[in-house]
Amino acid sequence: MKYKTKSAIIGRKKKLNENSLVRPIFISLFNKNNPQHSKEAPTKILEFNVKEVKIKNLNLSYLPHGNDLIINNLSNISVSKNKKIILLTGKQSR
Numbered sequence: 001m002k003y004k005t006k007s008a009i010i011g012r013k014k015k016l017n018e019n020s021l022v023r024p025i026f027i028s029l030f031n032k033n034n035p036q037h038s039k040e041a042p043t044k045i046l047e048f049n050v051k052e053v054k055i056k057n058l059n060l061s062y063l064p065h066g067n068d069l070i071i072n073n074l075s076n077i078s079v080s081k082n083k084k085i086i087l088l089t090g091k092q093s094r
Helices: none
Strands: 002-004 007-012 023-030 044-050 052-055 061-063 068-071 074-082 085-092
Touching: 007 074, 023 085, 044 074, 044 085, 068 085
Parallel strands: 052 085
Antiparallel strands: 002 074, 007 023, 007 068, 023 044, 061 068, 074 085
């Protein structure tokens, strides 16, 4: 699915089960860059249970204080799921 957005934060939640290979993750979409510096709420939150997240052809930053990834300067982001793998692609200005 394709979403029009300016930035995205990808993070993980606690495991549902300690023995599970699948982990819950979230993708929060925002209408501004660097949303971690603002108190603005996301425009949309997507949640999935996955084994892996693949990010193709996008520049991103790692936020060590929360173990999150942030992708800025987006025009749109596409999220597709195949079994337990999420693929993120999109259009980004450099």
